[in-house]
Amino acid sequence: MRSLLHLSRLAAFAVAFPMLFADEGMWTFDNLPAKQLKEKYDFVASKDWLRHLQLSSVRLSDGGSGSFVSAEGLLLTNHHVARGQLQKSSSAQHDYIKDGFYAETREQEIKCPDIEAEVLVSIENVTGRIAHQTESITDEKQQFKARKSAIAEIERDSQQKTGLQSQVVTLYSGGEYWLYRYKRYTDLRIVFAPEQQAAFYGGDPDNFTYPRYDMDLALFRVYENGKPVHSENYLKWNPNGAGDGELVFVSGNPGTTRRLATVSQLHFERDVADPLILDLIKDRIDTLEQYSNRGSEQARQAASEVFNLQNSQKAIKGERDALLNPQTFAKKEKEEQDFRALVMANSDWKQRFGGAWEAIEEATRKYEPRIKQTLFRGLDSTLAEQAETIVDYVAEIKKPDGERLPGYQEAQLNSLRFQLFSPAPIYPEFEKAKLAASLRTGLQELGNNDPFLKIVLNGKSPDDAAAALVDGTKLADPEVRKKLIEGGEAAVTLSTDPMIVLARKLDPMRRELIKWREDNVTSVLQHAGEQLGKARFLAYGKSTYPDATFTLRLSYGQVKGYPMNGTLAPSKTTFYGLYDRAASFNDRGPFVLPARYEQGRNKLTLSTPFDFVTTNDIVGGNSGSPVVNRQGELVGLIFDGNIESLAGDYVYDETVNRSVAVHTAAMTEVLRKLYNVGPLLNELGIREDSSTNSSSSRLEGGSRLYPLRTKPK
């Protein structure tokens, strides 16, 4: 699965360019590899083609991508991207993840509690503006402050002038800074989601692999001012999809790559950070599984987090395996050696940039002794996180914009409040279980004498401390959170809510850690990153792409199989394969056939393409991205990469790196024949299949036997 779900991991500080290979790259829309596209695929992207695709593409705050697919705001993304909202909209009575959901009318659509959609409207290079305020400063800490202040100012100004959500994005590890402006939507409603077993067929075992048989789609409708947006730019649904060898593009928001990271950073990730993060994830999964074992309602509550954590676990393991592969690591070392030699051979460059590698190495070394605090001084609890946000918020907004903690800049506050005031349900027993477990893990990793834990536990056991906090707090009510924010510092200081009291007590300690990290790590990495970014431009020019930053990128490639496990993987799977895999596993566990597909078997043309693979270079965050053809038509829906592509965090290898997408032919086939979704077909411009009615009559019941959930009235 390819969402941004594992971005909780440590910030990646990326710093050196790889050589380019065919079909490699997550390109910004202003800097496409025009020559390569023309030479290899005889394709020229017109301004209109690009603009249309850009404005049809959507970034989703739950960590994925999507695209408009109708003039009335229909937004296509993955089921596993929509999953968080489905979870939060479900209850003990209605499990929309398990059962799926379909709103036949607008009235039946479910308003999501806390997802935002953003369309990138314009981008502007602000490197010069920032340099103007930073380049005369030599001290890294001072420079860091000046940069932060300059960025906050640019964002705030832009937002005030344009009304658009404004974000300054650091590209090429600081070689460039760009101002991205987004049209932001906060009213998304769920229109359609298949049952999870169809969307996530094969479960955790098949996750991040191929061949695959996942109907991983979901449809939202985007509203503004209580009405569906009229989306002028939307992708035309091509029910035939793309064939073997066809040129295709993926437009979406890849989250993080570390292709430009220095070797010392890779060492740090592989040997220090990742093992700790994997331990942490394992502990959390164990906790959730224990909680799930208490009963089916508990399992339902925990389901989405289990999914997220297992997804992260498999991704990070795969990425780490890539770094443990001697050949991959040697490749990264060679890249750095070559670049470094080039810099050192030029006396001017050497003087200006030559110290960057050692500075980075030194910073990561400094970070090492405090990394456990960063990871394990944490409370795994929504309520505790909300309390922390509230305590910080009221203090930060009183400061000048450029001096606030990260996340509290003026331009970010709308989104912050939207998330903080989310009406999503919070389950007290679930909160207690997670909070207590994170305290136990903390004790294990940091010991009994850790001052953070001493404050939280205050002599109690983890279970007792968690129970007292969760039972005592009123924060589960969004109105209570809103009142505290509205009451400002005075209200928060006077609050006796135990979660708020605790957050106040922990506040100095957290601030110290953030400041220490800024002074000793982040500022150094930003400074050195800028140096290496500039050196790269001088050494290699700008015919390359920056590391991923969860901003809009275009990748190109072709539908193509690959050598796998001694033989060949085909470029696509078919519905035959779904039935094979189910029967091969005796219809058990993650391979059980969804009832609708079991009953509807005879309605389907089993040779219809199901999922397919392309050479497009994508990573987590691209989940839900549209795959489009030369004509800019929708031919697929990205939902994953193959197991080999997990190395893609660090290197791209066209031989085996593949993105995995749902074929539009597959979506068309099941929407027509298995789901009773006539109005949706009309809106997508998919004509009803003439054979549907006759074949429907062959099977008793069919989709009627297994209706998708609709909203309770």
Next chain:
Amino acid sequence: MRSLLHLSRLAAFAVAFPMLFADEGMWTFDNLPAKQLKEKYDFVASKDWLRHLQLSSVRLSDGGSGSFVSAEGLLLTNHHVARGQLQKSSSAQHDYIKDGFYAETREQEIKCPDIEAEVLVSIENVTGRIAHQTESITDEKQQFKARKSAIAEIERDSQQKTGLQSQVVTLYSGGEYWLYRYKRYTDLRIVFAPEQQAAFYGGDPDNFTYPRYDMDLALFRVYENGKPVHSENYLKWNPNGAGDGELVFVSGNPGTTRRLATVSQLHFERDVADPLILDLIKDRIDTLEQYSNRGSEQARQAASEVFNLQNSQKAIKGERDALLNPQTFAKKEKEEQDFRALVMANSDWKQRFGGAWEAIEEATRKYEPRIKQTLFRGLDSTLAEQAETIVDYVAEIKKPDGERLPGYQEAQLNSLRFQLFSPAPIYPEFEKAKLAASLRTGLQELGNNDPFLKIVLNGKSPDDAAAALVDGTKLADPEVRKKLIEGGEAAVTLSTDPMIVLARKLDPMRRELIKWREDNVTSVLQHAGEQLGKARFLAYGKSTYPDATFTLRLSYGQVKGYPMNGTLAPSKTTFYGLYDRAASFNDRGPFVLPARYEQGRNKLTLSTPFDFVTTNDIVGGNSGSPVVNRQGELVGLIFDGNIESLAGDYVYDETVNRSVAVHTAAMTEVLRKLYNVGPLLNELGIREDSSTNSSSSRLEGGSRLYPLRTKPK
């Protein structure tokens, strides 16, 4: 594919025991791991159970295994084992490989030109008898001669006394010697073979991999004195096959493993021998492909050899990759270190066995400079090989048995003559192409001044030399070969047949190389092997199995999937998967659906198991082995191992090492529904499926559209 087809590679000199893991081992029938079987599977093999299985099992001289499956001599094996005989029985007019074959009556059965079947009747430990004649001799060369002589005598005596084919087998690298007696059959007739595209679906890409969809079966009938043998012992066909987790046994003849090889031998194979062998194979494949491109009849003539060579190429590459894997190699080094430390810690053992490792290392080092001669002083030509055999034969049979060249011992002569007098067609242009190509390869590897090549070429170009030899010889006629053998040394010496003349000229050089190798390599390895074999028994006891020797072994295991490529491989595939793979590859190349299966799709129950995997420990030579259940019933037909099992030459890893078999349910399904083989179904005891007739009527033509070939009248 798991036949013995790549046994042209250098003799393996095996020498140390691995630790045992669950389900590991190719056990001799006298020494089963009774305790493990009882504890893990609650199974006790009764004497009758074992005897029945032994006498139902068959070794085939084309390099595979098989089993009796009816009381009238019906012998089940793989299509790819029967392939050589199908090839030799085909012609420009009748391609039984491509089209398949079925003999509805006994008269239509095709008599095979040159395959032998052997049933192991008895085994007897003769270690003492051989030791009696060798253990007082300290010089390795003298000991080698004495051993050879003792073995020849035991084999000849046994054969004369019992009339049974007798062979002394070296087990545990010389720790033991056993006399194996076989009932030998030379009249095998082809009864049934599916079309190659069904038997070898997925071709070279899918070869040695899983999941798989191969109907890799063929049926011979064994005759004696012109009548079908009455096979008292045959396996009962269980059309349900075996389910997930079920205990199963494989009874067959694994060819060669090198699990007991020393680290110096592994180095030699990995770094010296295998790269040269792979070069040689690649050259030969190129030659055959060029020949095949001349036309469809040429392609037909070369088809079987292309298959064999590609099979060897993939197997040896995979085996070498296993040795190139640092973890695998480290495991072998650790095994040796532990064993060596144990020997060295005991002063008696140290004195008796401690020098063996260095002796082996020294011998392999000595061998290295002459290995190219061994490999590249060869003529790739059936006629040239026959000439060589004839020249040797007439000289050798005049000598005392124990002093003859290997292969000319009295007990081996029946088989030798049977093969030499084979009526299989020889294609002159094919002979020329292969012979010329092998001379070109020889020139490349050995240079213009190599005395062997100078004799063969005698100033001519490779093409001219090959043409002169093939055009001039009369050996293609088996009667000519027979007359020369009957005429003895006198006739051979007077012969002016250019192939015979050439073989006479090359004879001294070949004999020198054989003698040099015996004196410097083989004798040392046998002596050191015996030492290590004895040391192993003392150190670890005899609760283990010997390396494979193409003799009857029993392996046990269970039907079980495994972790594969980031996810799980199921324990079985289904017919759905066949149709998926065909559609996924757009029905092209090696993935094209056989016409019979395309047309017969609606007749089949697509969820029927097709191929399946088990943890049984097998290697090349096991092709065609029966898979039997606790009741000794036939539940499957071994035809391959997965790609991970190629490491099985050196190590067995129960996590991923799997044998691949055709499920009896799959064979039953297609024999019932796609092939019009009523009498065969009756003989196998498979009742006609009641649904067959009704479903047949649904499809026009069906199997009648694509009749199997029958013998031309």
